[in-house]
Amino acid sequence: MTGLFDEVFLAALLFGAVTAAVPLLLAGLGEQMSEKAGVLNIGIEGMMILGAYLGFLGAYYSGSLWLGFLAGALGGMAVAAVMALLCVRLGLNQIVIGIALTLGLEGLTALLHHFQFSRSYPRLPAADKTAIPLLADIPVLGPALFQHHLVVYFAVALVFVMIYIYRRTQLGLNLQAAGDKPAALDVAGIDVIRTRTIAVLTTGALAGLGGAYLANVGAGIFIPFITNGAGFLGIVLAMLARGRPLWVLFGALLFGVCLSLTTAMQVAGINMPTDIIQMLPFLAVMIMLVLFGRKASLPAALGMPYERGAR
Amino acid sequence: MSVETTQTSSTALEPAIPETGKGDLLRRLVMTLGPILAALVIAGCILLAVGVDPLAYYGFVIERGLLSPLGVQQTLTRMAPLLFLAAGLIVAFRAGMWNLGGDGQFLLGAVSAAAAGPFLVQFLPTWLALVCAFLLATAVAMLWSLLPALLRAYQGVNEIITTLMMTFLGTSLANVLVKLAFLDPSTTVPQTRTLPVEDRLPRLFDTTISSGLLLGLVAIIAVHLVMTRTAFGLKLQVVGANPRAAVHSGLGVPTLTIAVFAISAGLAGLAGAVDILGVQGNVRADWNPAYGMAVIPMVFLARMNGFAAIGFVFLLSILSIGGESAARRLGVPHHFTLVLVSIVLITLAIAEYIDHHFIKTRRV
Numbered sequence: 001m002t003g004l005f006d007e008v009f010l011a012a013l014l015f016g017a018v019t020a021a022v023p024l025l026l027a028g029l030g031e032q033m034s035e036k037a038g039v040l041n042i043g044i045e046g047m048m049i050l051g052a053y054l055g056f057l058g059a060y061y062s063g064s065l066w067l068g069f070l071a072g073a074l075g076g077m078a079v080a081a082v083m084a085l086l087c088v089r090l091g092l093n094q095i096v097i098g099i100a101l102t103l104g105l106e107g108l109t110a111l112l113h114h115f116q117f118s119r120s121y122p123r124l125p126a127a128d129k130t131a132i133p134l135l136a137d138i139p140v141l142g143p144a145l146f147q148h149h150l151v152v153y154f155a156v157a158l159v160f161v162m163i164y165i166y167r168r169t170q171l172g173l174n175l176q177a178a179g180d181k182p183a184a185l186d187v188a189g190i191d192v193i194r195t196r197t198i199a200v201l202t203t204g205a206l207a208g209l210g211g212a213y214l215a216n217v218g219a220g221i222f223i224p225f226i227t228n229g230a231g232f233l234g235i236v237l238a239m240l241a242r243g244r245p246l247w248v249l250f251g252a253l254l255f256g257v258c259l260s261l262t263t264a265m266q267v268a269g270i271n272m273p274t275d276i277i278q279m280l281p282f283l284a285v286m287i288m289l290v291l292f293g294r295k296a297s298l299p300a301a302l303g304m305p306y307e308r309g310a311r
Numbered sequence: 312m313s314v315e316t317t318q319t320s321s322t323a324l325e326p327a328i329p330e331t332g333k334g335d336l337l338r339r340l341v342m343t344l345g346p347i348l349a350a351l352v353i354a355g356c357i358l359l360a361v362g363v364d365p366l367a368y369y370g371f372v373i374e375r376g377l378l379s380p381l382g383v384q385q386t387l388t389r390m391a392p393l394l395f396l397a398a399g400l401i402v403a404f405r406a407g408m409w410n411l412g413g414d415g416q417f418l419l420g421a422v423s424a425a426a427a428g429p430f431l432v433q434f435l436p437t438w439l440a441l442v443c444a445f446l447l448a449t450a451v452a453m454l455w456s457l458l459p460a461l462l463r464a465y466q467g468v469n470e471i472i473t474t475l476m477m478t479f480l481g482t483s484l485a486n487v488l489v490k491l492a493f494l495d496p497s498t499t500v501p502q503t504r505t506l507p508v509e510d511r512l513p514r515l516f517d518t519t520i521s522s523g524l525l526l527g528l529v530a531i532i533a534v535h536l537v538m539t540r541t542a543f544g545l546k547l548q549v550v551g552a553n554p555r556a557a558v559h560s561g562l563g564v565p566t567l568t569i570a571v572f573a574i575s576a577g578l579a580g581l582a583g584a585v586d587i588l589g590v591q592g593n594v595r596a597d598w599n600p601a602y603g604m605a606v607i608p609m610v611f612l613a614r615m616n617g618f619a620a621i622g623f624v625f626l627l628s629i630l631s632i633g634g635e636s637a638a639r640r641l642g643v644p645h646h647f648t649l650v651l652v653s654i655v656l657i658t659l660a661i662a663e664y665i666d667h668h669f670i671k672t673r674r675v
Contacts (some may be wrong), residue, residue, distance in 0.1 A: 040471075042471065086657070086660065086661070090661070090664050091664075092660045092661070092663075092664060093660065095409060095471065096608075096611055096656065096660060097656075097657065097660060099411075099604075099607060099608070099656075100608065100653040100656040100657050100660075101653070101657075103604060103605075103608070103649050103652065103653040104649065104650050104652075104653025104654060104657075105653075106646070106649060107646040107647065107648070107649025107650040107653065108357070108646075108650050110644060110646040110649075111357075111361065111643070111644055111646050111647055111650060112361065114643075114644045114646070115361045115362070224646070229475070229479055232472065232475050232476070235472055236472050236476070239469065239472065273486075273487060273490060273491065275483045275484075275486040275487045275490065276483070276487055278483050279479075279480050279483045279484065282476050282479040282480045282483075283480065285472075285476050286458065286473070286476055286477070286480070289462060289468055289472070289473060289476075290458070290462065293462050293466045293467075293468035
């Protein structure tokens with residue numbers, strides 16, 4: 001147990017927590033928007049895994065991390081477009097299509113990875129970090145929280161953008177209505193299908209970006225099934241946050257600490273089987289669901305396709 | 312007796328309504344085979360894209376999974392756990408509960424059976440030891456579903472999330488149990504103690520097919536009959552179709568919810584036990600065939616009808632056994648089966664939509 005609390009270790013732990021939290025934050029914020037608009041987006045795991053794969057591919061072949069992120073976000077959006085077409089426009093069962101997309105893309109990315117990289121397992125160079133002036137000089141907290149890749153700051157800023165959208169804009173109101181009372185939105189002359197499509201596409205872009213960050217910055221490599229339930233954790237975050245973006249941030253950080261602890265304990269050589277440590281984040285989810293599950297309120301029309309004139 | 316279930320949440324993929332007349336049956340057949348063919352073509356294009364001859368791949372799958380004597384026996388044996396899983400999913404889905412935790416329940420059932428089987432055969436008659444192992448596997452899997460069941464029944468927490476989380480936990484816990492609690496000290500491979508071949512479920516006649524297949528068939532037919540022919544099944548269907556209406560008609564929805572989860576998880580646990588006691592004999596560390604996730608689409612394709620599910624499970628079994636062999640010969644990882652299954656699911660959902668919105672309305 002020596003050194004568990006020394007400064008370097010603590011800084012590394014927190015740094016890892018933020019790195020682990022960012023994909024969850026992006027997925028959670030994305031899922032929150034879909035759920036607000038009445039679409040339960042189970043396919044988010046599939047969007048993340050394709051984002052991770054394309055993000056890695058883009059960064060690996062172009063040599064630019066930013067092109068990788070772009071590719072990841074576009075990949076996530078492409079999956080979201082399929083989901084929007086099938087579930088929002090055609091009104092097919094969101095759970096069935098969501099599972100199908102997740103399974104299929106997990107299989108497809110594993111298949112493609114096998115043919116491309118299974119012999120070489122190439123890695124990306126470590127990502128550039130941007131230190132925030134002054135704040136980065138704080139001992140322990142500085143290197144842990146304020147020396148990250150720019151996408152991290154973008155993700156945190158996005159929390160406040162989302163708050164602004166939900167509270168102050170017409171779009172936010174429309175999204176809310178699309179989830180709670182789609183018929184009312186329709187009567188007000190706003191296209192429910194279009195509003196929900198915007199929400200699902202945004203979810204796809206954010207989930208894809210989250211996946212790309214996970215592969216490019218978090219791991220520096222793409223391996224099959226790399227997301228390992230991160231998308232599902234995003235869904236849990238969105239459920240528990242009850243529509244509030246700030247809660248998604250706190251929740252993501254909490255899970256980030258759990259995930260980071262998992263790696264930290266392994267590095268510190270604490271003698272515990274990895275399987276037990278790997279259970280931590282999911283255990284944390286179950287405990288949170290037991291404690292706060294009752295309060296997890298969801299929009300009234302969640303999961304129901306909207307068809308004009310249908311009862 | 313049949314129940315007209317109008318699901319509130321979806322227009323597509325409703326539970327099957329019994330067919331009337333020949334034309335309807337033909338339409339059903341076209342609407343099922345058409346999407347499967349389309350999916351085979353699309354998946355074939357993916358194979359082409361990665362430089363594998365799709366005809367050779369499908370050829371190997373059919374040859375190994377269906378035509379070779381040894382292969383078809385393996386296919387039939389593989390059906391046993393899949394049938395139990397499908398039976399469990401039919402109960403849950405018909406009652407409107409999304410038990411997506413099948414894999415965790417399956418693995419914990421498998422580990423329980425693998426721990427109990429070799430231990431009990433030492434001082435019990437084989438048949439009694441096997442029965443006890445089956446019962447233990449069922450009980451453990453049921454227990455694993457209790458928390459999601461309680462959360463759904465009394466707190467209204469979405470069971471999709473909780474069962475998925477429990478499946479992640481269950482997979483890790485199964486590994487922990489194999490590595491720490493039930494490790495076989497006599498081998499270097501981390502695995503549980505092996506049930507001797509002569510103590511496993513008997514094989515059918517002179518073949519290598521495990522009698523687990525019969526148990527699986529009995530389970531899924533029983534589930535189908537219970538869901539469509541009994542008052543209990545009717546109650547569950549009402550809960551699935553409209554939970555609020557179920558409350559108003561005086562059904563004890565929380566109790567029924569817990570019962571559904573227990574039955575569904577218990578059957579998943581049996582699936583694990585039947586695979587261990589009939590075929591594998593032990594559980595190796597990090598063993599997770601992920602049958603549960605692959606069976607979910609089959610149950611949908613069968614429109615939650617037990618008899619149709621037998622057919623689709625047979626198909627999945629061919630794909631799975633044949634896919635493993637084709638994977639070795641052509642170097643295509645078995646993940647391709649996942650891709651194929653998911654494309655089938657999507658094409659089927661689209662076909663259902665077309666059926667629902669164009670063909671039916673034209674006839675009316």
